[in-house]
Amino acid sequence: xxxxxxxxxxxxxxxxATPxxxxxAGCATGGGGDDGGGDSYRGTKSEQNPxxxxxxxxxxxxxxxxxxxxxxxxxxxxxxxxxxxxxxINHSATQEIxxxxxxxxxxxxxxxxxxxxxxxQIDFNGLVSxxxxxxxxxxxxxxxxxVPGRTVRETLLPGAVEVGSYDGKFLVMNYTxxxxxxxxxxxxxxxxxxxxxxxxxxxxxxxxxxxxAGIAPWTYAGIHPRYMSWPVISTAIKFGGPQVATxxxxxxxxxxxxxxxxxxxxxxxxxxxxxxILEGSPGLDHKQSQTAWCQGKAAFISCGSWLESEQADVxxxxxxxxxxxxxxxxxxxxxxxxxIRGTAGEPFMVPAKxxxxxxxxxxxxxxxxxxxxxxxxxxVASLTVVAGATDGVELPFGLGTxxxxxxxxxxxxxxWVYNNYYRKLERNLVDxxxxxxxxxxxxxxxxxDQCQKGADxxxxxxxxxxxxRAD
Amino acid sequence: MKHGKYPLIATFLVPPLLLYVVFVVSPYLQAxxxxxxxxxxxxxxxxxxxxxxxxxxxxxxxxxNALKNNAILLALVPVLTIVLGLFFATMLNMGGRKGRxxxxxxxxxxxxxxVYFFPQVLSVVIIALLWKEVYHPSxxxxxxxxxxxxxxxxxxxxxxxxxxxxxxxVMIWSNVGFYVVxxxxxxxxxxxxxxxxxxxxxxxxxxxxxxxxxxxxxxTVQVAWVYLAIFALDGFILVQLMTNGGPNFSTxxxxxxxxxxxxxxxxxxGYASAIGxxxxxxxxxxxxxxxxxxxxxxxxxx
Numbered sequence: 001x002x003x004x005x006x007x008x009x010x011x012x013x014x015x016x017a018t019p020x021x022x023x024x025a026g027c028a029t030g031g032g033g034d035d036g037g038g039d040s041y042r043g044t045k046s047e048q049n050p051x052x053x054x055x056x057x058x059x060x061x062x063x064x065x066x067x068x069x070x071x072x073x074x075x076x077x078x079x080x081x082x083x084x085x086x087x088x089i090n091h092s093a094t095q096e097i098x099x100x101x102x103x104x105x106x107x108x109x110x111x112x113x114x115x116x117x118x119x120x121q122i123d124f125n126g127l128v129s130x131x132x133x134x135x136x137x138x139x140x141x142x143x144x145x146x147v148p149g150r151t152v153r154e155t156l157l158p159g160a161v162e163v164g165s166y167d168g169k170f171l172v173m174n175y176t177x178x179x180x181x182x183x184x185x186x187x188x189x190x191x192x193x194x195x196x197x198x199x200x201x202x203x204x205x206x207x208x209x210x211x212x213a214g215i216a217p218w219t220y221a222g223i224h225p226r227y228m229s230w231p232v233i234s235t236a237i238k239f240g241g242p243q244v245a246t247x248x249x250x251x252x253x254x255x256x257x258x259x260x261x262x263x264x265x266x267x268x269x270x271x272x273x274x275x276x277i278l279e280g281s282p283g284l285d286h287k288q289s290q291t292a293w294c295q296g297k298a299a300f301i302s303c304g305s306w307l308e309s310e311q312a313d314v315x316x317x318x319x320x321x322x323x324x325x326x327x328x329x330x331x332x333x334x335x336x337x338x339x340i341r342g343t344a345g346e347p348f349m350v351p352a353k354x355x356x357x358x359x360x361x362x363x364x365x366x367x368x369x370x371x372x373x374x375x376x377x378x379x380v381a382s383l384t385v386v387a388g389a390t391d392g393v394e395l396p397f398g399l400g401t402x403x404x405x406x407x408x409x410x411x412x413x414x415x416w417v418y419n420n421y422y423r424k425l426e427r428n429l430v431d432x433x434x435x436x437x438x439x440x441x442x443x444x445x446x447x448x449d450q451c452q453k454g455a456d457x458x459x460x461x462x463x464x465x466x467x468x469r470a471d
Numbered sequence: 472m473k474h475g476k477y478p479l480i481a482t483f484l485v486p487p488l489l490l491y492v493v494f495v496v497s498p499y500l501q502a503x504x505x506x507x508x509x510x511x512x513x514x515x516x517x518x519x520x521x522x523x524x525x526x527x528x529x530x531x532x533x534x535x536n537a538l539k540n541n542a543i544l545l546a547l548v549p550v551l552t553i554v555l556g557l558f559f560a561t562m563l564n565m566g567g568r569k570g571r572x573x574x575x576x577x578x579x580x581x582x583x584x585x586v587y588f589f590p591q592v593l594s595v596v597i598i599a600l601l602w603k604e605v606y607h608p609s610x611x612x613x614x615x616x617x618x619x620x621x622x623x624x625x626x627x628x629x630x631x632x633x634x635x636x637x638x639x640x641v642m643i644w645s646n647v648g649f650y651v652v653x654x655x656x657x658x659x660x661x662x663x664x665x666x667x668x669x670x671x672x673x674x675x676x677x678x679x680x681x682x683x684x685x686x687x688x689x690x691t692v693q694v695a696w697v698y699l700a701i702f703a704l705d706g707f708i709l710v711q712l713m714t715n716g717g718p719n720f721s722t723x724x725x726x727x728x729x730x731x732x733x734x735x736x737x738x739x740x741g742y743a744s745a746i747g748x749x750x751x752x753x754x755x756x757x758x759x760x761x762x763x764x765x766x767x768x769x770x771x772x773x
Contacts, residue, residue: 099734102734106513106515108515122513125738126738126739130514132513222626222629223629223718279609280608281626282608282626282629282630283606283627284608284609288607423737424736428736432718433719435717436718441631463527463742
């Protein structure tokens with residue numbers, strides 16, 4: 001054996017090793033089988049125990065260890081063990097939900113509660129179409145833990161159930177309530193004497209003023225440009241009414257090319273044309289763009305209400321971030337200026353093959369109790385889907401403005417769910433189109449064409465299960 | 472002595488072979504099987520669909536776009552890395568010629584050798600994050616440098632026109648060091664007399680490199696070629712961490728497509744396995760071709 005042989009052979013080994021990384025994904029499909037249900041834990045239902053929890057059954061909870069951390073979950077688990085002292089809770093937290101749990105789903109031994117969130121989130125379309133999730137309907141009709149005379153359903157904010165429902169079945173409990181809007185610093189605006197504009201024309205005039213003052217009016221997460229799809233779609237919905245969103249969610253032909261979407265895209269193109277976006281934004285990720293915004297390099301940014309806690313360590317004192325709805329296009333808008341996108345987020349689920357399904361549902365009942373929700377809001381500065389749970393809780397400035405915006409929006413609030421139904425459509429296809437549009441490489445018509453092409457490719461893909469959103 | 476030979480060989484060979492079959496060969500075979508199903512990855516149910524996944528692949532523009540990028544990488548990364556590697560190795564081993572006779576490297580060879588090897592010591596993840604900051608569109612080293620000489624900097628990773636080349640540059644940067652060492656080691660095995668003879672005949676450095684060094688190093692260059700070709704067909708970690716295939720799919724590679732299909736925006740494990748199978752055959756063919764085309768007579772020194 002000489003040097004050449006050795007090198008050649010190692011080269012051959014390397015050759016075999018590379019694609020193996022991907023092929024490893026192919027672990028056993030043969031295993032598992034239908035052994036769920038057989039040895040699952042069930043207790044007797046009673047008034048005290050409406051879900052029939054076996055009080056000594058262990059409960060395994062897997063938490064996404066992201067912006068909210070895991071401490072809040074341990075508090076909920078303590079509340080659970082207060083009720084069922086004999087139950088042993090197995091808590092774990094990870095950032096890689098899909099990679100950690102995929103083999104266990106295949107094997108038929110998933111945990112009882114999964115917080116399916118973050119970049120490693122498992123695509124819900126795949127989970128739902130494989131019947132991997134337990135129906136949570138029973139939870140909604142169970143009495144609330146600490147609001148007397150109300151069922152859990154009656155304690156939730158509007159829209160909370162719809163977001164987690166697939167073809168009428170409530171499968172995913174989204175715990176937080178997130179508001180999506182346009183953010184600015186109250187301090188910066190007060191110092192300069194600017195006021196947030198309620199109409200698009202005024203917004204453009206304000207952008208001109210801001211730019212003249214030497215500050216970029218806008219910045220955005222160029223690496224994740226889908227953040228900018230939110231204000232565009234919101235503008236369109238406010239102009240054309242909620243059916244604009246329903247059409248997009250239901251993958252209707254030309255939904256992205258509706259008049260309302262055209263009007264909105266044309267309007268937003270103005271900030272690109274007039275160079276109202278911070279130089280270099282297309283190369284920034286969400287964290288970098290938000291930090292530039294916190295440093296006062298840009299006046300506006302589009303984000304959800306997690307922004308304040310995500311930026312907590314870099315926000316200067318007295319910055320006082322405020323969320324506002326997107327400006328109205330004109331007097332003919334179907335929804336008033338105050339209408340804002342609010343939706344339940346941070347998904348939790350109970351796998352269908354979990355050993356302790358009843359315990360999982362009961363754990364959700366604990367989370368959705370007023371005490372559990374208040375504790376969460378206090379710990380992580382985020383709203384929950386439990387109505388009125390912020391009463392008596394002191395909120396940080398930004399979250400206070402979120403509550404105010406929600407109150408003002410009231411029944412005019414709107415939402416879309418295509419991102420839950422078809423993760424790829426928002427994460428890949430609309431995302432790429434937004435990147436082209438907001439960096440000025442394509443115009444509004446091509447932008448909508450590219451989004452429509454993405455939606456059509458999902459609609460035509462027979463391997464993707466389709467869901468219909470009720471009006 | 473001869474008596475106990477086979478039990479001994481078996482004791483040493485069977486366990487590793489078994490491990491190899493269980494952990495390498497069997498997943499491979501299974502991936503072939505999974506690629507003919509519609510498995511969605513979160514249940515034990517998978518229906519056979521024949522070659523439907525491969526037919527869908529054939530019409531998948533995103534896969535073709537990723538393959539195109541891999542093809543460009545395959546054409547450029549090995550050539551550029553090997554050329555740079557050979558150049559640096561030559562300079563370090565026989566670049567310093569001024570003055571006295573003999574074959575030595577340029578001044579500071581030891582320092583350079585260490586510095587070139589740095590990227591090899593860093594984890595690929597660190598390299599990706601490091602360069603992401605270098606390419607930062609407002610605070611990055613590269614942006615500041617470009618601005619300092621009075622030029623307008625592009626947004627590097629944020630622009631489809633530049634992003635791919637930025638990633639390609641990092642791939643070459645992170646690989647060159649290893650090949651400098653590899654070629655350097657091969658060069659030191661070449662007898663000095665040959666070089667001294669060449670020098671006496673008055674050949675310049677370029678001729679020496681072309682006519683003497685490269686032919687004598689051909690085996691090593693060929694191996695480098697195979698390694699780099701495999702690397703160019705992969706490139707997954709760097710791309711995923713630096714751009715995740717964006718902007719607008721301009722840096723997408725086949726490995727990212729496969730990962731995204733199974734673990735990212737979808738859970739189509741059957742389809743992802745089909746991509747993996749295609750990748751397997753592509754890599755295999757490229758490696759075989761590289762080895763075949765480079766076949767030459769060997770030179771023995773003694």
